[in-house]
Amino acid sequence: MSRIGVFVCHCGLNIAKTVCVGELAHFAAGLPDVVVAKDYRFMCSTPGQDMIANDMREHRLDRVIVTACSPLMHEHTFRKVIEKAGLNQYMLTIVNIREQVSWVTGDVEEGTTKAKALLNGAVYRARLLAPLSSRVIDVNPDVMVVGGGIAGIQAALELANTGKNVYLVEKNSTIGGHMAQFDKTFPTLDCSACILTPKMDAVLQHPNITLLTYCEVSEVKGYVGNFDITVRQKARYVNHDKCNACLACTEKCPGKGISDWDEGLVKRKAIHIPFPQAVPQRPVIDRDSCTYFLKGKCRLCEKVCEQKAIDFEQHDSFLNFKVGAVIVATGYDLMDTRPLVQYGYGKYPGVYHALEVERLFNSAGPTSGKVTMRDGKEPQAIAILHCIGSRDKNHYEHCSRVCCMYSLKFAHLFREKTSADVYQFYIDIRAAGKGYEEFYNRIIEEDVKFIRGKGTRVAPSVDEPERLVVEAEDTITGKFVRLPVDMVVLSPAMVPRNDYKEIARLFNLSTDKYGFFMERHPKLAPLSTMSEGIFIAGVCQSPKDIPDTVAQANGAAAEALTIVSRQKMELEATTALINPASCCGCQNCVRVCPYGAPFFNEQKGVSEINEALCKGCGLCASVCPSSAIIARHFTNEQVLAEMEGLMEF
């Protein structure tokens, strides 16, 4: 005989408007073993919690059922309530009559009937619940940050400043990310390098940060508190311990490769540093453009290097790190706009994308900060086209959030550095941010022309073949505009890094339909993921500006600290268990587990489960042909009993 208490929550009108909560409580009171059943407006409120605790004592309850919202919301709350009142926390059952009932029906009768069915099933199952004890594990105090842009830099510095050891992994040969490509930042027009390079240097100097550039994560094992991560150090062909950054090698090198850092606008040497303030200030050799690797002879760099730092025999190497938490901050790419043939990117030399223009403005860029085009001329008229591939169901539905503002910044810099007329072709100007509307006003007063209408076509001018024509409708007057210009700047959609699938696989992250990493909750857990101990920050989560990215990085650092500041942590007790007597050794469980928890014990000929890795999802139990796997808290008996209760309706 169990003594079950049922507590039905109204959730204001969220539940009560489509489920007759009084009737539901009355129904519960009539079920066998239910000794008390009540309904209340907000069960999660302090009076609601107190009511449960008092009834537990008064009626000597040994099982508690709360019919309310999703267990993702308040399971933790009510577990604490019953534990405080002296009951094992796993004797709680949550029946979700909000997300699964009231929010998905408008029919009161249907809603109430479904709620009764779910509750009936829960009572059947509750009778068979057993107390479980949580596991306590040791926590590794170190953190890994993946991605060395402004998000990763900020998160690493925050953590390191609290005394934690941080491994900062960056796939390029320098940290800095996209922000290091910019010349100025909106809306204050701060010099980007002036505010970023101190932080880059602080990373290099920080005793608690291990900087791993030219590195990529290749394998992730383990679980929250105890991740075991393998990092591939790509061969640099330069011994960085010996190199003293004299850069004589980069002067002599005859190899020419495309400069990714300058968005392909110029060539760079095969042995190179991407830009003068690169951190670390150490060159790498790009195999694909190195004369020695291509033709088998040259080695000029080796001859000029007094430090004997050049090492053509270097290979990729693998490094192992153990950490308690991970922050993923892998950033973004710009959408490839070549498939949008109407804009002529890649076809007409006068068409540029936003990052190329950032490099043109930058004094360390391919034109030393002068706005000259691919033909060497200064533009006389410039059109900036907003929303290219963004806010577009044919490509990316999201607003990329920063394009309006950087397009305004471009207009300012063009006006400052050239005598060109500047036109913005926009749909809406989104200037929601501190100082952003003021910046918009300032740019309007700088006599930049705003044409409200999406740019629809870029074509060579018929009258002046070396110029371009931008076509659009000025929707304010309804006039069709054909504007002759010299330069067209596209503001393309911000999209996830091209290797987002690999990162998502390694860290077991889910993504939205475009590949941005999914947060655990869009409002209340924007930096956590469904993989415990893995946090996200910056544009890899969704497009955002630098202030928001930095705020997220600080937040992710704090989230990571909540794990690594503890020496031990409690894990869910709802794990799977294999009964070796009935295991047939088929290893189905080993194959299906997404967390790598089951493994095959060759000696015994049976599978076993590493409980530290098990998340209790139950996949293994469902594929076990001999029913040897018991999913604790979801045993076959418990699930079948619940089904029986449901089937009575």
Add this chain to the structure above:
Amino acid sequence: MSQAITPYLEMSQAIMEAGGEALKKCYQCGTCSGTCPWTQITHFNIRKLVRYGQLGFDGIEDFMWGCSTCKFCVDRCPRGVEIIDIVTAIRNVYSGGGLLPQSLRAFVGSLSARGNPWSGDQTKRNDWAGQKYPLYAPEMEYLFWTCCTICYDPRNVRIAKATAALLNETGVSWGLPTVEVNCCGESVRKVGDLDLFARLKQKNLEYFQSQNITKMITVSPHCLATFNKEYGEDYTVMHFTQLLDRQIKEGKLKPKKDFGGVKVTYHDPCYLGRHGGVYDPPRDVLKAIHGLELLEMERSREQSMCCGGGGGGLWMEKLKGERLSDLRVEEALATGATVLATACPYCITMFEDSIRTLNVDDKIAVKDIAELLLESMEINIDEPVEDVCATD
């Protein structure tokens, strides 16, 4: 007089109920109007049409007839707005109120009375064939669906003959429809007369079902699009260029004659390209002809510019300077081509008009793909064409 204007949401509601539901999705970015070829040369503005529809503003009738349903805006629209459905719905709501323009009345009246838009005698629908080809019978593979325009319009009758002669060479079995069939109804549907469209369609469906017809070859891309989109799932419809392309690639049709370097540019009909997704077969047919140099215009394939003949445009009078077909002919001339090839009777009609009014018929000729291929096969079908139109 007050300049204030009040939204008339009942009208907006009526448009949505007539199939213009997509009104709600538009955010007025101007992609459609910036893409639409008409915006550059007429006062027609597709974005404004949608805007007036959203709020039910008076004055919508001033530009509701401008659209030629070329689908360029639909393909570019960032909100996925089915703009052609909106145009059709607006025309349906307003033409129901007696606002059909004069120039469209003859064509709609003819469709209603004779089942074809050309005031043609229905009993003479198959006269162009001169008893040379059989009517469709159930043991045949394909129905050769002859567009009304190729049956009645003297210029287009040549295309009917060319296509039929080529079909005979392909080795497939095919037959003509009975003279009692109606126009597929595409244009009248786009003009907004949904009831008349339903009547035309019903009679055709009865004929298809009575003969167990499931596979069809069309000459007009407009028929192709209509059968595919509006006639249900039971029919496999193919454009004749697709069949010819296939037969050439399988070695069943062999072009012989060498054209000696003649320069040809190909105009993608909107209903074959953007509506039908057929871009390569007509080009591949042209490429199979010896000594034919295929040149592309600046705007081709998905970016092709409309001739202006769709959406009822074929029957509407346009002033000089407001004709898309004139611009397109100029674009074709700019490539250096001496032949403007296409694969749609409406485009043929529009371009034939333009080359004459532009006085360039000595510089460039308008040819259907079928005519060019037939010539390359060295088959001669030249014979006098009898005018079977009652009013032409």
